[in-house]
Amino acid sequence: MPRPDIGAAFKRVANLMAMSRLSISITAPIVLVSALAVGLTVFLNVGKLDRTLGELEQSRLRFTLNNLRENLETGLDLGLPVKGLGNAQAAIDREARADPGIVSIAVLDDHGAVAFHTGRADSGAGATVHLRTGMSNNLGVSMGAIELQYSRRSHQRFMADIGSQLRMAALVAVIASSALAILGIRLWVRRIRRTLSSIEHTLDQGAPPQHPDRRAAALAEQVNRSTQDALQELDRAERAITSADVAGTGL
Amino acid sequence: MSDEQRLYARPVRQLFIFALVLLLATQVALSLYAWRLAEERLLPELGRKAQATARSLSGKLDRALDYGIPLRQLEGVPDFFADVLKQNSDLAYLRVSDAHGATLYGSVQPDSSADDEFLDTDVPLVLNGATVGTLHVGVDKRYVAARVRELRYDIGIVLLTSLLIAFEILWFVVTLNFTVPMRQIVAHMVRIASGDFRQRPQASDGATLASRLDGITRRVNQGFESLLHKAAAAPLADPQRQAKAHTTLQRLRGIYRFGESAADGDLTQQRVVLVRVLSFLFMFAEMLSRPFLPVYAASLSGAGASVAGNASGSAAGLLPAGLLASLPITAFLLGVALSMPLAGRWSDRVGRRNSYIAGALLVTAGLAATGLIPVYGALVAARAATGVGYALMFMSCQGYVFDNTDNSNRAKGMALFVGAIMVAEICSPAVGGILADRIGYQLVFIFGAAVALIAALLAVAVLDNRRAAAAATPAAIATAAFAAPAPAHNAPFLRLARNRRFLALSILSGVPAKFLYSGFLIFLVPLLLSSLDCTKSEIGRYTMLYGLSCLALGPLFARLADRYNAYAALVATGGLLTGAGMLPILQGASADLVMLGVAALGIGQAMSISAQLVLVARVTQTEARDLGTGPIVGMFRLLERLGAAAGPVATGALVARFGPQQAMAALGAFGLGTSLLFILAFRHGADAPDLAEGARA
Numbered sequence: 001m002p003r004p005d006i007g008a009a010f011k012r013v014a015n016l017m018a019m020s021r022l023s024i025s026i027t028a029p030i031v032l033v034s035a036l037a038v039g040l041t042v043f044l045n046v047g048k049l050d051r052t053l054g055e056l057e058q059s060r061l062r063f064t065l066n067n068l069r070e071n072l073e074t075g076l077d078l079g080l081p082v083k084g085l086g087n088a089q090a091a092i093d094r095e096a097r098a099d100p101g102i103v104s105i106a107v108l109d110d111h112g113a114v115a116f117h118t119g120r121a122d123s124g125a126g127a128t129v130h131l132r133t134g135m136s137n138n139l140g141v142s143m144g145a146i147e148l149q150y151s152r153r154s155h156q157r158f159m160a161d162i163g164s165q166l167r168m169a170a171l172v173a174v175i176a177s178s179a180l181a182i183l184g185i186r187l188w189v190r191r192i193r194r195t196l197s198s199i200e201h202t203l204d205q206g207a208p209p210q211h212p213d214r215r216a217a218a219l220a221e222q223v224n225r226s227t228q229d230a231l232q233e234l235d236r237a238e239r240a241i242t243s244a245d246v247a248g249t250g251l
Numbered sequence: 252m253s254d255e256q257r258l259y260a261r262p263v264r265q266l267f268i269f270a271l272v273l274l275l276a277t278q279v280a281l282s283l284y285a286w287r288l289a290e291e292r293l294l295p296e297l298g299r300k301a302q303a304t305a306r307s308l309s310g311k312l313d314r315a316l317d318y319g320i321p322l323r324q325l326e327g328v329p330d331f332f333a334d335v336l337k338q339n340s341d342l343a344y345l346r347v348s349d350a351h352g353a354t355l356y357g358s359v360q361p362d363s364s365a366d367d368e369f370l371d372t373d374v375p376l377v378l379n380g381a382t383v384g385t386l387h388v389g390v391d392k393r394y395v396a397a398r399v400r401e402l403r404y405d406i407g408i409v410l411l412t413s414l415l416i417a418f419e420i421l422w423f424v425v426t427l428n429f430t431v432p433m434r435q436i437v438a439h440m441v442r443i444a445s446g447d448f449r450q451r452p453q454a455s456d457g458a459t460l461a462s463r464l465d466g467i468t469r470r471v472n473q474g475f476e477s478l479l480h481k482a483a484a485a486p487l488a489d490p491q492r493q494a495k496a497h498t499t500l501q502r503l504r505g506i507y508r509f510g511e512s513a514a515d516g517d518l519t520q521q522r523v524v525l526v527r528v529l530s531f532l533f534m535f536a537e538m539l540s541r542p543f544l545p546v547y548a549a550s551l552s553g554a555g556a557s558v559a560g561n562a563s564g565s566a567a568g569l570l571p572a573g574l575l576a577s578l579p580i581t582a583f584l585l586g587v588a589l590s591m592p593l594a595g596r597w598s599d600r601v602g603r604r605n606s607y608i609a610g611a612l613l614v615t616a617g618l619a620a621t622g623l624i625p626v627y628g629a630l631v632a633a634r635a636a637t638g639v640g641y642a643l644m645f646m647s648c649q650g651y652v653f654d655n656t657d658n659s660n661r662a663k664g665m666a667l668f669v670g671a672i673m674v675a676e677i678c679s680p681a682v683g684g685i686l687a688d689r690i691g692y693q694l695v696f697i698f699g700a701a702v703a704l705i706a707a708l709l710a711v712a713v714l715d716n717r718r719a720a721a722a723a724t725p726a727a728i729a730t731a732a733f734a735a736p737a738p739a740h741n742a743p744f745l746r747l748a749r750n751r752r753f754l755a756l757s758i759l760s761g762v763p764a765k766f767l768y769s770g771f772l773i774f775l776v777p778l779l780l781s782s783l784d785c786t787k788s789e790i791g792r793y794t795m796l797y798g799l800s801c802l803a804l805g806p807l808f809a810r811l812a813d814r815y816n817a818y819a820a821l822v823a824t825g826g827l828l829t830g831a832g833m834l835p836i837l838q839g840a841s842a843d844l845v846m847l848g849v850a851a852l853g854i855g856q857a858m859s860i861s862a863q864l865v866l867v868a869r870v871t872q873t874e875a876r877d878l879g880t881g882p883i884v885g886m887f888r889l890l891e892r893l894g895a896a897a898g899p900v901a902t903g904a905l906v907a908r909f910g911p912q913q914a915m916a917a918l919g920a921f922g923l924g925t926s927l928l929f930i931l932a933f934r935h936g937a938d939a940p941d942l943a944e945g946a947r948a
Contacts, residue, residue, distance in 0.1 A: 022428050029420040030270050037413035045285040047689050048402045060300040067307040169284050177277040184269050215254050222444035227467050234474040237499045241481050
């Protein structure tokens with residue numbers, strides 16, 4: 001039964017440890033940079049979505065507000081005061097009913113006093129956005145304003161929802177890219193190990209590994225040949241120097 | 252590439268391609284998913300706008316119908332619709348059709364096209380309970396897509412930056428852990444294969460294969476040494492035998508090489524690559540604030556609006572607004588310029604690691620203070636401190652390169668160092684701009700402080716205070732200009748002050764180049780673009796163009812200069828181009844014209860930077876014989892840095908007096924004027940053969 005070669009085993013373990021250290025030290029920065037880049041991409045996308053959604057909401061609410069203003073200004077053009085606008089309450093009630101996100105709409109006179117109001121006075125709707133537009137008559141005289149308060153709850157819910165979807169996608173992307181990185185680097189390290197073991201086996205003049213790196217083995221073969229040639233030359237030279245064959249015929 | 256080089260070069264190439272493709276694929280896939288999701292989810296929101304519009308317009312149309320006007324005879328509907336569309340760019344079309352679906356009136360946005368791209372909302376038009384027609388409100392599905400994809404530039408920057416950062420880190424890791432040991436092993440094997448058995452120090456202690464190869468060379472060398480002993484032991488009385496031994500040894504020495512040899516360049520590369528990642532980190536930390544620093548300074552001084560708008564604001568009451576915005580930048584650049592010679596000497600004395608860590612901690616403190624104390628005076632003081640820290644880190648890194656290189660590989664070492672700085676110049680302002688838009692100025696400074704702290708921690712792990720006995724350290728170069736005069740010759744400053752061509756080159760080319768770089772790129776571009784309502788991300792992108800131009804074109808122009816001996820021509824052309832690129836702003840301020848100025852500055856500086864140094868060497872050949880090149884380059888660099896420090900404050904004064912647009916044009920005129928004077932001065936002084944081509948420029 002052949003005796004186990006402890007030295008070779010130690011060497012193999014040391015090689016494996018060096019290789020796994022190499023594998024980790026290459027994989028870790030790739031995974032880290034990938035995770036940071038993915039995180040920044042999600043961060044940018046969520047920020048952009050937040051802004052775009054806000055702009056869409058603003059655009060819609062501005063339209064509603066402008067529509068209301070045009071409606072009420074028709075009465076103001078006839079010379080009515082703000083408090084005398086008979087259709088105002090119905091108009092703001094209609095708009096508030098049409099959009100459940102509207103917390104309140106108030107029509108203010110030129111002193112800022114509330115002339116008409118719909119919705120909840122105390123919002124209780126969490127964060128809100130306020131929009132305001134001035135009203136004037138056909139002579140250009142400022143007559144008051146319309147104020148609209150809109151709940152951000154649906155906006156926040158939308159963002160939380162889409163944010164969690166994107167974070168989940170990011171997590172999947174990071175896990176997938178990490179798995180690919182680990183796999184790819186393992187294959188890469190295996191290739192390096194094959195090259196090194198081809199060299200080692202050839203230097204040891206042992207049996208070649210299963211899939212040898214021919215280029216590396218060829219170089220190691222040259223090293224062996226050159227070393228053997230040199231050692232033989234040295235040996236011959238030593239014999240020549242120490243022998244009594246002074247004429248050097250033995251060389 | 253030889254077969255042997257392929258053993259390590261090919262795996263490295265494959266690893267880089269794999270890592271970069273992986274990063275690219277991950278981010279592209281995630282971005283595409285995010286955009287598709289956004290389009291899907293935002294479209295109903297756009298639909299709500301269409302519903303609100305439809306409800307409002309149908310109410311108006313219903314009212315008209317109630318007055319008894321037939322649907323087909325409604326007056327002014329197309330004009331009214333066109334007006335609504337004009338005010339609502341997110342709506343694609345408005346259309347009224349009759350009860351049979353035939354279109355009666357309609358209006359579309361000018362750029363609307365294929366019908367299948369629209370989300371149609373229809374509302375019936377009702378008269379006396381009967382539907383007489385339908386109002387269609389269309390929104391363009393591509394509107395949401397276009398809005399979401401506005402992000403593509405930012406995502407592209409994140410992609411480019413992450414690729415560059417990954418490249419930097421991978422290079423660091425792979426060079427240390429694979430390329431250098433493997434290259435050394437392969438080189439050792441190639442040498443043995445060719446009969447060179449000299450022993451060399453190992454790059455990586457304990458590498459199994461390296462030890463084995465070392466064992467082979469040791470064995471052969473021991474054999475040869477034994478032979479030498481035996482040859483030496485040949486009896487003196489036997490000359491024939493001695494001659495034979497001599498001949499044998501000679502023959503062996505002819506075929507093989509024995510003994511010991513010095514380390515090869517790989518050890519050097521192993522050390523220098525350490526400094527590349529450290530250089531990258533400190534430049535990255537510092538340049539993050541570039542797209543917004545003047546604007547932030549103006550906002551702290553309370554002069555924001557007046558700086559961006561017109562020349563007359565004086566918010567602090569003491570100084571004009573433009574000057575207030577420029578002072579923190581000037582404080583930083585002055586901190587760099589004045590402390591650099593001392594920083595170099597100090598780094599020589601206390602060691603590279605200690606000086607780098609001290610610099611990194613100073614930068615960390617400076618950036619953290621900038622972020623945490625939003626007070627104008629504190630900003631100026633913190634920027635000055637950051638400048639001193641920057642100088643310390645810069646000199647430590649440069650010193651490390653000098654310590655670990657010699658004349659044969661110093662250029663390669665410096666190229667590694669400068670390469671890292673250029674990569675940071677590209678990435679950092681762009682990332683800083685994106686972050687500033689999202690998390691605000693102050694958090695970006697804090698982020699910069701965190702990066703500087705990471706650099707300090709990394710330096711603790713990888714740098715050492717060991718110093719090679721280098722002949723000329725950067726500190727020696729930087730400080731020699733101020734050194735006490737040697738008995739044999741005058742002080743370097745006085746000698747150089749009498750060299751008219753050196754003065755012309757320094758004052759009419761070197762100083763203006765840095766003056767325009769700091770005055771225009773660092774100070775004026777953020778201010779001007781901000782006044783043109785550009786976001787910080789956009790400012791970062793525009794600023795990035797400078798680094799890209801330098802990185803892409805610098806080597807090309809350097810080759811052209813070498814090939815055609817066109818150093819003076821390139822310096823002059825670069826200066827003229829820089830100046831000319833800033834003049835079109837007179838036609839009217841626009842982001843495109845500012846970008847033109849940045850591109851011209853980048854291309855101009857790519858032309859002139861390396862050529863300037865060659866010209867400095869050429870015009871100071873006489874002085875260099877007595878003083879050495881170090882003090883001369885040190886003096887040139889000092890003048891450049893003082894020019895850089897003067898740039899923002901002078902430009903700030905121009906902004907205060909004339910406004911940002913005219914200030915840019917004035918800088919352009921200054922660049923053109925100094926370049927023309929440089930040409931004249933060089934023509935006048937072209938008495939040496941090597942300057943004849945300078946005169947032709």
